[in-house]
Amino acid sequence: MHEDLERVLFTEEEIRAAIERVAGEIAADYQEKEITLVTVLRGAVFFAADLARALPLPVRMDFLAVSPFPLASGSGMVRIAKDLDESIAGQHVLLVEDIVDTGLTLRYLMKTLTLRQPSSLAACAFLDKKPRRLADVPLRYRCFEIPDRFVVGYGLDYQQHYRNLPYVAVLKPEVFRG
Ligand code: 5GP
Numbered sequence: 001m002h003e004d005l006e007r008v009l010f011t012e013e014e015i016r017a018a019i020e021r022v023a024g025e026i027a028a029d030y031q032e033k034e035i036t037l038v039t040v041l042r043g044a045v046f047f048a049a050d051l052a053r054a055l056p057l058p059v060r061m062d063f064l065a066v067s068p069f070p071l072a073s074g075s076g077m078v079r080i081a082k083d084l085d086e087s088i089a090g091q092h093v094l095l096v097e098d099i100v101d102t103g104l105t106l107r108y109l110m111k112t113l114t115l116r117q118p119s120s121l122a123a124c125a126f127l128d129k130k131p132r133r134l135a136d137v138p139l140r141y142r143c144f145e146i147p148d149r150f151v152v153g154y155g156l157d158y159q160q161h162y163r164n165l166p167y168v169a170v171l172k173p174e175v176f177r178g
Contacts (some may be wrong), residue, residue, distance in 0.1 A: 002162070005152075005169040010144060012166045015154060018143035019047070022124065023054035025141055026094065034058040036091045038113065040105075041065040041082065043098030043163070046155035047126040047143075051096065062086055066105055078105050080112065093118040098155050099127040100142075103135035110137065127151065127168070144168075150176060 001008060010018070026035070034057065039048040041063050052059050062084045069077035093113060100106050106123055113121055124141035131148040150173075152158050153165030158176055162169075 001169065002165065004162075004172055004175045006172045008167050008169045009146060009151060010154075010168040015143070015167070016050075019050050019054050022141050022143055023051060023056075026124070027056050030057055030092060032057065033092050034060065036060040036062060036088055036093045036118075037096050038084065038088065038093055039063050039096040040098065040109070043155045043157065044096050044126065046163070047098060048096045051124070060091070062088070064109075066109070078108050088113065088116050088118045091118050092120045093122075094141075095121065095123040097123065097125040099129060099146075099151070100125045100137065100139055101129045101132050103133050103137040103139075106137045106139065107135040126154070127156075 037048055037052055037059055039045060039061065042065070048061065052061060063082070064080055064084050065082035066078040067081040069079050095109055095113065097106060110121065110123060122140040123138060125139055126143050128139060128142040128145045129148060130145055149170045150158070151168050152162035152171050153168045155163055156168070157163045158171055
């Protein structure tokens with residue numbers, strides 16, 4: 001294990017099993033329908049790539065990025081920094097997030113994507129940090145619930161590091177306190 005890490009929360013094997021389970025839930029709900037995975041850059045890329053391959057359905061993929069609203073940092077307000085490349089009108093859209101923490105990002109994205117008139121819209125997160133939730137967001141699928149700790153790996157970063165760890169781990173608090 002990397003020296004900056006306190007403990008591993010989920011191993012590669014546990015992640016694989018959780019994604020298989022969630023893919024099964026999604027496949028059961030959507031039957032044979034084509035779904036559009038709208039993935040939030042950059043953290044959710046690893047999850048989306050594995051989820052897409054585990055889904056026994058036709059899948060389209062598009063990506064967007066959010067960034068904190070200028071002049072409102074710390075407020076949880078976000079804006080779209082990179083938009084989707086294609087229209088989602090009339091499509092069954094599944095929003096793919098790395099982690100839902102306060103829920104403010106997800107709430108904003110659900111509102112924004114709803115305005116584009118998809119046939120359906122649901123959200124799926126790799127991690128659900130429920131203890132910090134501020135916004136009541138409809139998260140239909142999740143791989144794991146986690147406690148209120150800062151985690152990295154499997155796409156999640158701290159200052160752009162640790163994304164490529166194949167597992168999820170708790171970062172030692174002294175690392176991000178500097
Ligand atoms: P929310 O709007 O739900 O508070 O924020 C979600 C975003 O906060 C995530 O997409 C992620 O970028 C960041 N975030 C929240 N908790 C963690 C965490 O434990 N680790 C990492 N790496 N990012 C986190």
